[in-house]
Amino acid sequence: MSKSLVEWAKGNGTRPPIVTCAAWKGGDGKSTTARELAYLLDAVLVDLDWDAGCSSRSMGYRHENYVRSPLRDGFTKGRTPTPISGRRKADLVPSYPDLVEEQPHRDEVTDALERWARDWNRPVVVDTHPGGCEATYGAVNAADTVVVPAVMVKESLNALEGMVDELTDYPLLITPNKVDSPPQWARRRLAEIVKRHDIPMGPLVYDEPWIRKRTINIAISSEPVAKRARRFVDSMDGLVKAVINYA
Numbered sequence: 001m002s003k004s005l006v007e008w009a010k011g012n013g014t015r016p017p018i019v020t021c022a023a024w025k026g027g028d029g030k031s032t033t034a035r036e037l038a039y040l041l042d043a044v045l046v047d048l049d050w051d052a053g054c055s056s057r058s059m060g061y062r063h064e065n066y067v068r069s070p071l072r073d074g075f076t077k078g079r080t081p082t083p084i085s086g087r088r089k090a091d092l093v094p095s096y097p098d099l100v101e102e103q104p105h106r107d108e109v110t111d112a113l114e115r116w117a118r119d120w121n122r123p124v125v126v127d128t129h130p131g132g133c134e135a136t137y138g139a140v141n142a143a144d145t146v147v148v149p150a151v152m153v154k155e156s157l158n159a160l161e162g163m164v165d166e167l168t169d170y171p172l173l174i175t176p177n178k179v180d181s182p183p184q185w186a187r188r189r190l191a192e193i194v195k196r197h198d199i200p201m202g203p204l205v206y207d208e209p210w211i212r213k214r215t216i217n218i219a220i221s222s223e224p225v226a227k228r229a230r231r232f233v234d235s236m237d238g239l240v241k242a243v244i245n246y247a
């Protein structure tokens, strides 16, 4: 029987759920997926990517306009950050560029995310920097589900294989992203990777060239959904279901 969002959001009895979007390859769709998932799950989006291509900037947050960083204060002062409320987009705890040098130890990141989820009493979606760095390991360790977008090209599949071989026993959920008639060998390779570790798969997310041209920063899934976005939003709805029912 499928769980409802309301039931899922209550979490495991100690805290609401944490969903981390991670991939060992850059550019495969972590941030795009994280923003939509956070919006649809009514979760707080915690951005742990310090690069200019991060979710915070895509969502219109410019760190240079602020003196303080709630994320830094959260890590260094033990203060639970107050998320910035989003209209037609997720509530956000933005990242800051110095996080690259100031990354806390992974255990501190895990502890902080778990504490914040409890304090907010809301699910948390974490966007991460590509690859295995302290902040990403911390977020992966905290996660009830690790959503891994994977593009069906050689380099991404190599990176995916490295990631799943390293993170055996982690609650991974692979979503093939930017799917555009992948060749037979790529389908076979993905199937082998998934089968070897018995990893569940989320829905296919098709390549939608219009996504790359978007300049507005509201969630693609926010109503009213544009006609061209219907197929993408259907995939995101499918991903939400897969996350909620993740065993």
Ligand SMILES: Nc1ncnc2c1ncn2[C@@H]1O[C@H](COP(=O)(O)OP(=O)(O)OP(=O)(O)O)[C@@H](O)[C@H]1O
Pocket (backbone or CB within 6 Å): 023, 025, 026, 027, 028, 029, 030, 031, 032, 033, 049, 053, 054, 128, 129, 130, 177, 178, 179, 205, 206, 207, 208, 209, 210, 211, 212, 213
């Ligand atoms: N389904 C899709 N169809 C078409 N383009 C997409 C899709 N998903 C993401 N993109 C585009 O691919 C690029 C990378 O996406 P995104 O920023 O989400 O990846 P990322 O994994 O967060 O990258 P990084 O590793 O740099 O943080 C962006 O231009 C984004 O608009």
Ligand SMILES: [Mg+2]
Pocket (backbone or CB within 6 Å): 030, 031, 032, 049, 053, 054, 055, 127, 128
């Ligand atoms: Mg990103």
